[in-house]
Amino acid sequence: MTATDSLATRSVQDxxxxxxxxxxxxxxEFVRIPSVSMAPEHADDCRAAATWLTRRMMQxxxxxxxxxxxxxxxxxxxxxxxxPGAPTVLVYGHYDVQPVAxxxxxxxxxFDAHISEGRITGRGTADDKGQVLIHLDAVSTLLTARGELxxxxxxxxxxxxxxxxxxxxxWLLANADRVDADVVFVxxxxxxxxxxxxxxxGLRGLVSLQIDVHGSxxxxxxxxxxxxAENPALALATILAGLVDESGRIAVDGFYDxxxxxxxxxxxxxxxxxxxETAYLDQLGVSASVGETGRTLLERRGTRPTxxxxxxxxxxxxxxxxxxxxxxxxxxxxxxxxxxxxxxxIVAALRAHVVAHTPTGVSVEITxxxxxxxxxxxxxxxxxxxxxxxxxxxxxxxxxxxxxGGSIPACEAMSRILDIPVLILGFTPPNCNTHAPNEWMxxxxxxRGVMTVIGFLxxxxxxx
Numbered sequence: 202m203t204a205t206d207s208l209a210t211r212s213v214q215d216x217x218x219x220x221x222x223x224x225x226x227x228x229x230e231f232v233r234i235p236s237v238s239m240a241p242e243h244a245d246d247c248r249a250a251a252t253w254l255t256r257r258m259m260q261x262x263x264x265x266x267x268x269x270x271x272x273x274x275x276x277x278x279x280x281x282x283x284x285p286g287a288p289t290v291l292v293y294g295h296y297d298v299q300p301v302a303x304x305x306x307x308x309x310x311x312f313d314a315h316i317s318e319g320r321i322t323g324r325g326t327a328d329d330k331g332q333v334l335i336h337l338d339a340v341s342t343l344l345t346a347r348g349e350l351x352x353x354x355x356x357x358x359x360x361x362x363x364x365x366x367x368x369x370x371x372w373l374l375a376n377a378d379r380v381d382a383d384v385v386f387v388x389x390x391x392x393x394x395x396x397x398x399x400x401x402x403g404l405r406g407l408v409s410l411q412i413d414v415h416g417s418x419x420x421x422x423x424x425x426x427x428x429x430a431e432n433p434a435l436a437l438a439t440i441l442a443g444l445v446d447e448s449g450r451i452a453v454d455g456f457y458d459x460x461x462x463x464x465x466x467x468x469x470x471x472x473x474x475x476x477x478e479t480a481y482l483d484q485l486g487v488s489a490s491v492g493e494t495g496r497t498l499l500e501r502r503g504t505r506p507t508x509x510x511x512x513x514x515x516x517x518x519x520x521x522x523x524x525x526x527x528x529x530x531x532x533x534x535x536x537x538x539x540x541x542x543x544x545x546x547i548v549a550a551l552r553a554h555v556v557a558h559t560p561t562g563v564s565v566e567i568t569x570x571x572x573x574x575x576x577x578x579x580x581x582x583x584x585x586x587x588x589x590x591x592x593x594x595x596x597x598x599x600x601x602x603x604x605x606g607g608s609i610p611a612c613e614a615m616s617r618i619l620d621i622p623v624l625i626l627g628f629t630p631p632n633c634n635t636h637a638p639n640e641w642m643x644x645x646x647x648x649r650g651v652m653t654v655i656g657f658l659x660x661x662x663x664x665x
Contacts, residue, residue: 351662
């Protein structure tokens with residue numbers, strides 16, 4: 202059996218075992234940096250995370266390591282390009298993390314990573330610091346063991362994925378030649394329900410809006426003016442309630458015009474996934490699923506467009522009672538969109554619907570907050586086959602192909618701007634509390650993830 206046929210050479214396994222303590226210490230150190238990109242007060246922490254990452258890249262053996270300024274939070278770049286004739290793999294990840302609220306729901310300090318029962322817990326352990334380190338540790342292990350890599354690699358790790366990503370696309374446009382590759386490897390997803398290894402073959406896109414309903418110039422006494430002046434909070438509730446009909450379909454003219462239905466083969470592949478709907482709902486803590494009538498839960502979760510109200514506010518929300526007619530009310534909405542839908546058309550349709558259904562006596566303002574296009578991965582590609590075989594060896598289980606309901610705008614941007622296919626393979630357990638308190642990464646998944654990446658790089662090199 203050759204090195205490219207086995208999980209890794211013996212020397213690779215020896216190096217990996219010998220560096221265990223140092224790798225875990227680095228993992229904890231990275232998580233300790235509170236790189237919350239949404240919070241301006243953590244901007245310096247985000248830059249500190251980028252600086253930390255440059256040191257780690259150089260320790261791993263990457264070259265041309267650089268903190269690239271973007272007009273916002275920086276992109277960290279590094280490469281190793283000494284495998285002539287072999288493919289080039291571009292690894293993408295992000296060093297920024299979500300806010301930690303509600304802080305009192307955490308079992309400890311969110312940025313003091315601790316290990317218990319085979320888990321490392323802390324903000325960013327799963328999304329996405331731990332997964333960035335999986336790739337860096339794979340490269341470091343190979344270079345230490347062999348002195349070379351089987352492929353060329355480039356790394357780009359950005360700092361605005363969890364906020365608006367407004368600068369990353371501009372950076373890609375300006376650096377397209379610098380990050381040319383044969384495939385982009387993205388680990389920002391996880392395993393399927395039941396902790397089954399999974400390759401994501403579809404991502405929904407995203408549209409986000411804010412609706413502001415304005416009434417009187419100032420809040421009014423409800424005894425004196427209630428029943429006379431339109432209540433913005435009630436007007437907003439009327440608007441929101443009319444966005445989805447009783448069958449679970451989005452009741453906006455034109456919303457479904459560009460939706461491409463799944464093929465019979467795709468529907469069959471979804472139906473064949475080992476999915477326990479009852480266990481899934483129990484895990485969520487909900488008593489029933491909702492959505493479009495006539496669609497399965499997995500179809501609704503990953504392959505159909507959605508509309509959700511993310512937050513509502515307005516009027517008096519403090520303790521006690523304040524009898525007023527509020528002067529304004531507000532809501533944030535997000536829509537997940539699918540193949541062939543375009544954000545600009547969805548925004549236009551929503552805007553027209555909201556304006557047409559706004560009660561008299563109030564005005565409405567609609568602000569677009571950002572979004573991204575959907576992504577589809579070809580399952581018959583060489584890189585999906587190489588990844589599937591590498592997963593099978595590392596986890597002793599073939600991966601399933603899944604449609605992920607979430608959105609990774611960077612995947613679409615890289616696919617469109619660089620014209621490079623994207624491999625979306627993440628290693629987090631399905632219940633790892635991403636974006637929630639007590640986020641965690643399985644140490645077993647982390648270790649096997651490194652072995653999976655090594656196996657993938659070996660197979661990619663053999664192909665070259």
